[in-house]
Amino acid sequence: MAANYDAFLLISFGGPEGPDDVMPFLENVLRGKNVPRERMLEVAEHYNHFGGVSPINSQCRELLEALKVEFAASGVNLPIYWGNRNWTPMLRDTMEQMKKDGVKRAIAFFTSAYSSYSGCRQYRENIMTAQQEVGEGAPAVDKLRVFFNHPGFIEPMIARTRDAIAKLPPEKQSGVKILFTAHSIPMGMATNCRYEVQLSEASRLVAEGVNIPDWKLVYQSRSGPPSQPWLEPDVSDALATIAAEHPGAGVVVVPIGFISDHMEVMFDLDEEAMHKAGELGLSMVRAATVGSDPQFVQMIRQLVVERMSDNPERLVLGQLPPNHDVCPADCCKYEPVRPPMGAGRPAARP
Numbered sequence: 001m002a003a004n005y006d007a008f009l010l011i012s013f014g015g016p017e018g019p020d021d022v023m024p025f026l027e028n029v030l031r032g033k034n035v036p037r038e039r040m041l042e043v044a045e046h047y048n049h050f051g052g053v054s055p056i057n058s059q060c061r062e063l064l065e066a067l068k069v070e071f072a073a074s075g076v077n078l079p080i081y082w083g084n085r086n087w088t089p090m091l092r093d094t095m096e097q098m099k100k101d102g103v104k105r106a107i108a109f110f111t112s113a114y115s116s117y118s119g120c121r122q123y124r125e126n127i128m129t130a131q132q133e134v135g136e137g138a139p140a141v142d143k144l145r146v147f148f149n150h151p152g153f154i155e156p157m158i159a160r161t162r163d164a165i166a167k168l169p170p171e172k173q174s175g176v177k178i179l180f181t182a183h184s185i186p187m188g189m190a191t192n193c194r195y196e197v198q199l200s201e202a203s204r205l206v207a208e209g210v211n212i213p214d215w216k217l218v219y220q221s222r223s224g225p226p227s228q229p230w231l232e233p234d235v236s237d238a239l240a241t242i243a244a245e246h247p248g249a250g251v252v253v254v255p256i257g258f259i260s261d262h263m264e265v266m267f268d269l270d271e272e273a274m275h276k277a278g279e280l281g282l283s284m285v286r287a288a289t290v291g292s293d294p295q296f297v298q299m300i301r302q303l304v305v306e307r308m309s310d311n312p313e314r315l316v317l318g319q320l321p322p323n324h325d326v327c328p329a330d331c332c333k334y335e336p337v338r339p340p341m342g343a344g345r346p347a348a349r350p
């Protein structure tokens, strides 16, 4: 059913924009999560390595600028808002502003291509919490379908993978191995969502697009305690396996699980995985994420128009259908094992 919207809302993760932001940001990210404090401090070091600034907020600003141009050029007459889960601009403040501006019903784009607790349900919970905090008159918010199999995501990723292969030394290009990487999540989270299935399909589509049969889906940025099972293999272990089986091979690492080159891409891949590949004698190139690619920006506009049309064209590639518009009640449900009492401290809110 077509719906009428009077605003567009970008909802993202947020990131620190200076050294003083790093710890409160991480405390926001990890509140209620079973992640050891040592891991939090380790990740803080990654951010401090880059001056305490994550590029994610500036990447969102760039995407918003590109979207304004795209909407104006194609007659989509919706004001654009932006709110984050973990750092300013916080979602609740944005919703407060939307209420003041008289917005009644917004359509939201989450910066996650896949269904998972963190990428889907937690954002929906964040919306509900923000609505409660804003109170009477808070805008209603619907979310766009996940886009892991939309041509506007897959085709730019094929182009970026092709560019990355071309950066390998010519003698390493034939026989290249592709590692598609995504954020690892606890097995308990993975079992109640379509994260792995959707990631495998997106990876398959990109591998097929560049005609490379030798590919594997692997994981990165694991944060759980060693006792808790998370999705594997880790990218470094996968690199070691390639080095053992194909010494000196060319490897392209494609961060298919992310849509911008944020800290988890810059540190975990460009620093750690690159260093590991060098030690193992592999030639590694990391493919870029979609960022503000024109086709990706167009995709967001198409997804909005799709929801506002009576007979929409629901673009999709591959073997899976377009994902649902409205999440069923238990979609991406996750009841985490809580950390022991006293293991975490409440975070200061920005």
Ligand SMILES: C=CC1=C(C)c2cc3[nH]c(cc4nc(cc5[nH]c(cc1n2)c(C)c5CCC(=O)O)C(CCC(=O)O)=C4C)c(C)c3C=C
Pocket (backbone or CB within 6 Å): 012, 013, 014, 026, 029, 030, 033, 035, 039, 040, 043, 056, 111, 112, 113, 114, 115, 116, 117, 118, 119, 183, 184, 185, 186, 189, 223, 224, 257, 258, 259, 260, 262, 263, 264
């Ligand atoms: C229990 C699961 C997760 C923990 C713990 C976790 C910690 C953690 N994450 C970041 C930074 C980012 N995470 C991002 C996305 C993301 N994170 C998880 C799960 C956990 N993260 C998932 C399932 C996802 C979604 C993946 C996807 O589908 O896109 C991102 C990217 C956000 C974006 O909008 O692009 C970042 C950045 C930190 C710093 C952290 C703590 C140690």
Ligand SMILES: [Fe+2]
Pocket (backbone or CB within 6 Å): 118, 183
């Ligand atoms: Fe994460």
Ligand SMILES: [Fe+2]
Pocket (backbone or CB within 6 Å): 115, 116, 120, 121, 327, 331, 332
């Ligand atoms: Fe979901």
